[in-house]
Amino acid sequence: MSKQKECGAAPVILKYLNDQNRPYSAQDVFGNLQREHGFGKTAAVKALEQLTQDGKIKEKVYGKQKIYFTDQSQFAAVGEADLKTLDIQLSGLSEKFQNVQQSCRQMEAELKELNNAMTTEEMSLEIAALKQECASHQERLKKIKSATNHVAPEDKDKVYNERKLFVKEWRKRKRMAADLTDAVLEGYPKSRKQFFEEIGIETDEDHMVTVPDL
Incomplete structure (x- = not known):
């Protein structure tokens, strides 16, 4: 891993921790960011350690594992009224999410039904075949009706x-x-x-x- 990528990992990780505002292990940070940004686990660990030393993030040790999270002092204090407002917003967003999820399920079911249905070309061929079969039966019925050797009841x-x-x-x-x-x-x-x-x-x-x- 080049020094340039190692240095570039720190601001990416700092922004990610600030945006998410929740604790992560080094493995979590690496797994969540490596595909998009291309740095390795060693670069992620070094960047987390450097950010901790610089006081930009906090570190907690649980046994053999370290957990990293953003410095909460940078965020404004949230009062009781703000928490209630956030709860109301969260409840509304949850309800909206459930409605959207239900709509998605309905559309997926409709899409599945449409995918299983015949295409316009298939329906045209089916109609042509049925018309031909119907004409054949009508011709047979006509011959039966015109026959003179019917069995009397x-x-x-x-x-x-x-x-x-x-x-x-x-x-x-x-x-x-x-x-x-x-x-x-x-x-x-x-x-x-x-x-x-x-x-x-x-x-x-x-x-x-x-x-x-x-």
Whole structure:
């Protein structure tokens, strides 16, 4: 670190401590200022020690750590009324900060929603695709309406009623077969599967068939 940078660190640090008016360690001062001003920790420590010797700042030792803060004698005394005024100002600024923070959160939420929404180009493509799909469905509907081989309502009802009748009969016969099989198996020494294999019975399950719902 050059002597020029070491000398230049002192006024920067003094102004920072006066502006902030709160205690800092040498590490805090270095960490808060080094990126903007480019001096190293050694320069910060030397500048703090020199400012302390010159009486421009104060120093307190806590164990192995030193804390530096600005000389409070340079500031005018603050009375009770001034403190109350500052409290009122602080309360107002805190409320304003909370309102601004809430507005920021709302705007961030709106921005996120807008970022997730489709762009104008994407919406145009989506509308074009939907129009094409709609035209296709309209053409299909037109062909259906113009067809002459429609199924009459009474024919459709007849088919549904016959299906219902056949399903009921299917269920009835399946249940009767199960009852008869259970009765035979009461005195049969082998398993149900072996019994079916011996007499050649094939079940719906063997062919992965399920009785449909009514």
